[in-house]
Amino acid sequence: MRYSAARLNTNTSSLIVIIGLLFMVLTWPVWRWLWQEWLGNQYYSHGLLIPVVSAFLIVQRVRNDPTFVWRNGQNNPLSLALLALSMLAFLYTLNTKAYYLSAFAMLFMLASLVWIAGGWSALRKLAFPILYLGFMAPLPFVEKSTLPLAMFTGVCSTGLVQLLGLQVHIVGNAVTLPNADLVIGAQCSGINSLIALTALTTLSAYLVQGPFWRRALLILSAIPLALLGNIMRVSSLLFVARSYGAESAFTFYHDYSGALFFVAALILLYALALLLRCTTLRVDVI
Incomplete structure (x- = not known):
């Protein structure tokens, strides 16, 4: 029937x-x-x-x-x-x-x-x-991946701030600044943003019109966007620690910068959707 x-x-x-x-x-x-x-x-x-x-x-x-x-x-x-x-x-x-x-x-x-x-x-x-x-x-395996991701973020972030003139040294996930010693731990791995952004891009790809390859690219963009956003966040945290001390960096700034850079990643995601011409919603699903 x-x-x-x-x-x-x-x-x-x-x-x-x-x-x-x-x-x-x-x-x-x-x-x-x-x-x-x-x-x-x-x-x-x-x-x-x-x-x-x-x-x-x-x-x-x-x-x-x-x-x-x-x-x-x-x-x-x-x-x-x-x-x-x-x-x-x-x-x-x-x-x-x-x-x-x-x-x-x-x-x-x-x-x-x-x-x-x-x-x-x-x-x-x-x-x-x-x-x-x-x-x-x-x-x-998500929790087990936090340490490798944190070390990757640490290497990339310290490399970036060194290019910008900040004196910094890293061994493993331990970072040494002239005025502070820091540890880039699981909270700095960016896995939270990666999981959430992947879920969001997958949902976005389902809701919009466009060729399959464009929507697939929209989903895959979650990985570089999340990694880039987290690297920029940790890099800025190192500058804050150098300028205002480790306590300022890991109390106020660390807690609120995550949301700030996640919003920045969302803006980049929307820009990519515009570039791919995947902004028209499907009327049959929404």
Whole structure:
């Protein structure tokens, strides 16, 4: 059977609600873990927003896409196989407390349920909002990457300030100024900005019109923009430490400069979108 996006009958609506409730009950341990990570993991504080954004995208696609249709009664064996495999993976990883893997298995479960209840067309149109939920799940290697990123940032930043005439010496992630000794630690790695900017550029690429390669370039730009913004931030921090002392640099300036340079990266991102002519929003998704 086929239903328009705006006119689901009572039975279909009830089925969706029941499936949704069962899904939440089954996956509740993972949501509880995610909530704790969002509140306690400084690298994934943005995770709170991801489910809200995904839900908004789903509602907007259903409401605004005239070609969106909801079909049931056409169960594909592949959709049932995907549901079975994803449920097995979810239960196994949940039992072994590999919650980040459980979170990704949960996404495949959700995709298979949409496929079963709404058909392939519905799944294809809702694939991005479902997969976008992947940005809410903390990855285990993120924290391990902070030290290499911090050392990379330190080398680039000290090299830049040396070119500008500042006397500075670096060994590992320890930086020596004439008036202060500093350590470029995990908080200066820029991983927060990298993760958040990647999520933002991915969302932007989905929302705008344009050839695939241009939108892919928009997503990939998150990496150099985040790295460049962080290098500029740490470089400016070294100048502040040299001029006003390490205490001034690591109390007031360190806390507020991150937001300032993130905004600067967003401005550069918008400039790149203008250059790529990817500024017109898709009316079928927003």
